[in-house]
Amino acid sequence: MTKSLKNLWGRFLFRGKGILPTKRLIVLIIAVSLSLIVVTVWNKSLLFVIGVDTLVLLLSLVDLAVIPSKHAFHFNRTIPAELERGLTYSVQVKIKNLSNRPISYRFIDGLPQSFKKVNPVFGKVEKEETMVVSYQIIAPVRGKYQITNLHFRFSSMLGLWEKQFTVELEDTVKVIPDLTDTKQYLESAQRFLQYEGTIIRKRQKGVGEFAKIRNYVVGDDPRKINWRQTAKLQEVMTNEYEPEHGKYITILIDCGRMMGAELKVGNRLEKALEAVLTVAAAALKKGDYVSVLAFSKDIKMYVPPAKGMEHLQKILQAIYNLQVDANESNYAAVFQYLESVQKKRSLILLFSDVHTFLHEETTLIFLKRLRLRHLFFMIGIEDHTLLQRVKDEPRNVQIAMMKSIAQQQQQIKKREKNKWEKQGLQMIEAKEEQLAIAAVSYYIDTMNRDLL
Incomplete structure (x- = not known):
């Protein structure tokens, strides 16, 4: 495959920059071609055939001429710096349209192939408007990734042509292990273990470092009652111990x-x-x-x-x-x-x-x-x-x-x-x-x- 053919194929795959015909233009050309075949069967003049072809060509060229420049768009990507493996996160892309025409677009973000995402993302942005587009991703493989490109494609006013280009947006993302268990433990250690049928064992009575004095509750060891604080506060208080720190x-x-x-x-x-x-x-x-x-x-x-x-x-x-x-x-x-x-x-x-x-x-x-x-x-x-x-x-x-x-x-x-x-x-x-x-x-x- 020659270099020019590779570049053309890359454009259809959302790579590089260039101008591409849309499905609407292709369908229009096919319809006109079929019509011309029928016209030739009716023995119409050659000038009529040329006139129709010229009209379609001029219409598409006018549509192409008024398509906004790529410089009329500004982009910004917001993605978490750290993603937990296997969890769903939201990525936001801000699109700013500086042109005086509304455009329909679709883009593919340059995420690693291992990421699970929805591609391409479709939408429409009005003239001189800024909008934020969100889509979901899941990162199943840990590691450090560089995200550099966003491939953007937008259509002309009549939708006969599409222009595409690549925007350089630099982001570094770290995919870390799933911290769900860690977060659950930090929220409530006892609930985390009891959920799996395990209960934290009570330590030996009065052994370890003194932690605090608290109100006596049913089930506490009477030998741990702090009689001085009990007499002072006129309610039963008990000492609480915990394992020594610094192990x-x-x-x-x-x-x-x-x-x-x-x-x-x-x-x-x-x-x-x-x-x-x-x-x-x-x-x-x-x-x-x-x-x-x-x-x-x-x-x-x-x-x-x-x-x-x-x-x-x-x-x-x-x-x-x-x-x-x-x-x-x-x-x-x-x-x-x-x-x-x-x-x-x-x-x-x-x-x-x-x-x-x-x-x-x-x-x-x-x-x-x-x-x-x-x-x-x-x-x-x-x-x-x-x-x-x-x-x-x-x-x-x-x-x-x-x-x-x-x-x-x-x-x-x-x-x-x-x-x-x-x-x-x-x-x-x-x-x-x-x-x-x-x-x-x-x-x-x-x-x-x-x-x-």
Whole structure:
């Protein structure tokens, strides 16, 4: 295909600039052509045929001559700087028509191909008027994107011709993990956990840091009554305690090959990142120090420990663009690195694939040494396919063989988990939609029991 043909084809695809005939003009030409064929059958003169063609041509040229210039339009795009993965957002495009003619338009915004959007966007703007057009988008893939162009096309007064051009509008958009679970926890921790059937356990009576004095309610431990304040205020008051603040939480994120396994929505890494942010928010809200380390074959990123809710934004900006690598995870290297950077006792939460981790025999040596100083807990996502195979009815030989292999794999995993847990290394698998719930529940239980 020659360069000129490529440019012409690009115009029909909303690329570049130029002038194009509309469907109305094409239909008009076809109708005139058919009419001329009929006229020639009636033996009309050639001058009549030429006259009709000339009239149609002049009409379209006049329509083209009065079409406004592209300089008569000004544009501005408003799009959120951060989009949560999978959620719907509104993008606004302001169109200012400086010409003295109303125009009908359609445009395609230069969004990444992975975005789900409605294209093209149709509308009409009156003369010397400014209007704001909104349309919805969904970003299913995390990352940082540059949006540079808006492809605009508007028609002439009679609608016989269309002029198109490209407007350069620079915007940078970050697609971050879905923070729905994190927001729900921050709004109400107890309601967030009870929704999934989990209740925050009460801590041991009178253990931990003194928090405040409040009114006594039915169910409180009478041993916690503050008799001095009770006598002073003439109503029963009780002391309230909470876990000690300032503990260290270290979150490890596996970005190896197995974390790319597809789930109902997204993959394992997507769910792990959402759970990581929820746990980090819970710990930071309690006043603990949180550090995050991502790895696969090598260390990908490390956020040093800090406290305060503003640290959550730093963690988010560090992990939002993490991607699955094609390499196997090097657990030994990450534990060696962790020993060098995390000197204080901490709760280590590892988000990884349990099945892969259990077969890393050399990792057990490093974990035994790590266990002397830190608490270790691993959490993964259940293999839905494996569990489904175990539940299948053996209707034929093929299904029976797959069921037998699935049961064997399940028994091997159970045996290996028991071996690791005897060494004090706890691990669980949760459903994909309950991963954040399970991780936060374990963190709260650990804090309430003063295990750290």
